[in-house]
Amino acid sequence: MYDIHNHVLPGVDDGASGMRQSLRMLEGAIHQGITHVVCTPHANDRSGPRANELFQERFQELKAEVTKLELPIEIGLGSEIMFGADIEQTLKQPFATINGHGRYFLLEFPTKTPFEIIHNVVRASIRWGKRPVIAHHERFTLASQNEEQLRTLRASGAILTMDAGSLTGRFGKVMQKHARALMSSGHIEILASDAHDEALQGFCLAEGREEAAGLVGMVEANKMALDAPRRVWNNDDWPEVNLKQ
Numbered sequence: 001m002y003d004i005h006n007h008v009l010p011g012v013d014d015g016a017s018g019m020r021q022s023l024r025m026l027e028g029a030i031h032q033g034i035t036h037v038v039c040t041p042h043a044n045d046r047s048g049p050r051a052n053e054l055f056q057e058r059f060q061e062l063k064a065e066v067t068k069l070e071l072p073i074e075i076g077l078g079s080e081i082m083f084g085a086d087i088e089q090t091l092k093q094p095f096a097t098i099n100g101h102g103r104y105f106l107l108e109f110p111t112k113t114p115f116e117i118i119h120n121v122v123r124a125s126i127r128w129g130k131r132p133v134i135a136h137h138e139r140f141t142l143a144s145q146n147e148e149q150l151r152t153l154r155a156s157g158a159i160l161t162m163d164a165g166s167l168t169g170r171f172g173k174v175m176q177k178h179a180r181a182l183m184s185s186g187h188i189e190i191l192a193s194d195a196h197d198e199a200l201q202g203f204c205l206a207e208g209r210e211e212a213a214g215l216v217g218m219v220e221a222n223k224m225a226l227d228a229p230r231r232v233w234n235n236d237d238w239p240e241v242n243l244k245q
């Protein structure tokens, strides 16, 4: 499986606090059957060339450890960009897009962001030649209220993802219920762990895929944990979908 949203880079955000924790987290990922992990540190107030230097440096350190320990996992670098920063400028930095390919990037919003704002940011991203991958879309309840919103966002170029932990009940019953309904809508295209540690917020893509399979079937669940995130990893084109009613 490919897991494209995780805070596993040591000492840069609210994820892994140091190298030892990063490595314990990656062991957890391997245990889940994950073969590829993208490190997506928060790019909130860190967005310029200095942030790029820091993230690249930590990434190389982690990569060297993974190689030294011969861990059977590939790691890549991206970021999770919070709306509100100067997104267009941030996107010029190599760390900003997944694996530095300059196309797919992980985008998040404050939880109560209105649908219209999210829709506008998606359209702006497409104009800049980037493809927004919306992090944990289930948290944006004002933009995941009905089919029409989901279809509109996707038709505008957004790729909607869900945190595996929302489906497994990690964030409580209310979130789980909303996540299950959203998953059943068929508009979620990627599942990710959004791991922050090696315990309660650890890698959980296998459990998430299991839960998703119970709602939409194993074929679709595998697409969300393997085929679709692999496309992002490889910078492959996104398949056209017919979203007309």
Ligand SMILES: [Fe+2]
Residues within 6 Å of the ligand: 005, 006, 007, 080, 135, 194
């Ligand atoms: Fe995250």
